[in-house]
Amino acid sequence: MRARWSLNARAAALGLFVTALLLGPAAAASATAPVTLGTGYVLDDVGVLTSDEISAAEADLAEFREESGLDLWVVFVDEFTDPSSSADWANQTALDNGLGPTQYLLAVATESRQFYLSGDSAGPVTDEHLGAIEQNATQPALADDNWLGAIDATAAGLGEAIGITTDGGTDGGGTDGGATSGGSSGFLPLLAVGAVVVAGFVLVGWVLLRKRKRPTGAGVEAPVVSTEELERQASAALVATDDAITTSTQELGFARAQFGDEATAEFEDALARARAAMTEAFGLQQSLDDEKPDTDASARAAYSRILELCAAANADLDAKAAAFDELRQLERNAPEALVRVEDERTKAAAAIEAADAALATLGTRYAPEAFATVADNPDQARARLEFATEQLAEAQRDVGAGRGGEAAIGIRAAEDAVDQARLLEKAIDDLTTNLAEGERQAAALVSELETDLATAASLPDPDGRIAAATLATRRGLDEARKLLVSPSRPLAALEALRAANEQIDAVIAGVRDAQARDERARQQLAQAMLQAQAQISAADDYITSRRGAVGATARTRLAEARASLAGAQQLQATDAAAALGQAGRAAQLAAEATSAAQRDVGAFDGGGLGGGFGGGSGSNSGSGMLGAMLGGVVLNSLLGGGGSRSSGGFGGLGGLGGFGGSSRGGSSRGGSFGGGRARPASFGGGGTRGRRGGGRF
Structure with a gap:
């Protein structure tokens, strides 16, 4: 973008110039609540930009809109207050001013050295890209007090994110760290001898600015999105x-x-x-x-x-986010919450030894494939608790310093991590129960199949169909028996037995009357429902505790498995045969969900913080922060990461583009991100302004 003066920009510059002259040093702002944006793109409440710099930025941002269809507003204040979180402050300002999906807001607190780039995930720039812009473009310029350069770098980053290359922008590198040269005193003679002339220019500028139409996203024709992008x-x-x-x-x-x-x-x-x-x-x-x-x-x-359904789901949650925060009041009750979560962390830590012992017992009875979904659960639980310990320690320091908002961030992150550690521990016990029940039901099904084979042998077989089915069933039965030999795989054996049972049932169904067929289906249904429930439970626990790495394919299969199981439960009293088919489909989909999730976890790189997790092998549990990212306690995009998703179908973590509600939803709460400080999600939608980034400079 080229620096150029428009008539409106000149008027805005004159107005700000005279304001600075009249107010002088007394214009220093106090801690600032969310502001009302003016008619221009830049609101400098602290005077870090000269009038020339503001004019140049205004012209550039107007040109940027013409080139990209995006708007970028920039606000400089001294400190954020009501709320004090950089994310919440920026998001609230954007919401209060009605910014739309193609309109972005960069908020900078120059005294507290915080910033945040607010954008609606319904817009064309994904959260992943916004986080990268913050870290790779905005923050370096702000760290040098290059305020004008930060504006230009942010706009350039937004343009690049949608495939627009700008032509250089304002000469941000030419500023001296954002300091004004000369100050207002250099212009005092002008004020003394030409106040009337200047006032006239101010009046003209004010009229022009009042006539200027505020830029909006309306009327910008969105480019046709390819099917692949959809x-x-x-x-x-x-x-x-x-x-x-x-x-x-x-x-x-x-x-x-x-x-x-x-x-x-x-x-x-x-x-x-x-x-x-x-x-x-x-x-x-x-x-x-x-x-x-x-x-x-x-x-x-x-x-x-x-996309519409996801937006609706987010909107429902986002609408309740503020009320939920008010209910919990973690900021105001930080000391009490800190004690409670610390007690929960201690209990979860004490239970890890029992989880180790339970896992070791599984290893003596079952093949590794039978408990692969929980093989690294104790190590993962330790990683979550390590993260929780770090967050609680930081929260304790914040409580001591009277920073309730900052403390709430650590408490929420620790609370989520502890809960996930408990889930990881419980998953081992749940799988132990399911495997034992699977063994019992597999043994019963073996006996039933032997009876079926005997029945089939007594039936007339003029075309050899029964003989062929009997042979296939016998092979399936033999394979299942192998799976039941220690170290066994009971759930895999149940699947093999179910398939074998379908084969033999198909050939003898014709000689059974309807009542007998229904009774037979009812007998099989209990086993099929157990297998489906066990596999869904294992997949659900695995995906939930590693959701930071798991993509859409695994989640889709799991959701459909749940739906099929629910269908089986609804049909079991009225149509056992149909329920049996639904239960079998549920088990198959749950197994596919687990496989897809394990592939995703195996490909997870933690945004460069560590290697792959080996699909649940337990070979690399990672650090506390890496474990928290894997578990989705904090978002990988917050670290500028991009851990891969193999079957998920989208590149990088935190890619929230293309949907979202209108409120801040599950936005990150408070403070800065750095040195291990987490920004956990809360109650609310997954899109919207928030859930990512920002930080200190």
């Missing part, structure tokens, strides 16, 4: 919204335990609506993933509907 956006939306629902569910559990069901009913209702929207969205994604080919038009319609 697919990427839908995949990212599914992941982010599913994470938002998971986090909101977890946070609601904390609140329900503290305040009871009645106080949290409105949040449960919002979650129920969000889950219903996501059930439809995952169903659409599953239909796109199946073997039936889709036309380009039908695929685009489905992806667009997924």
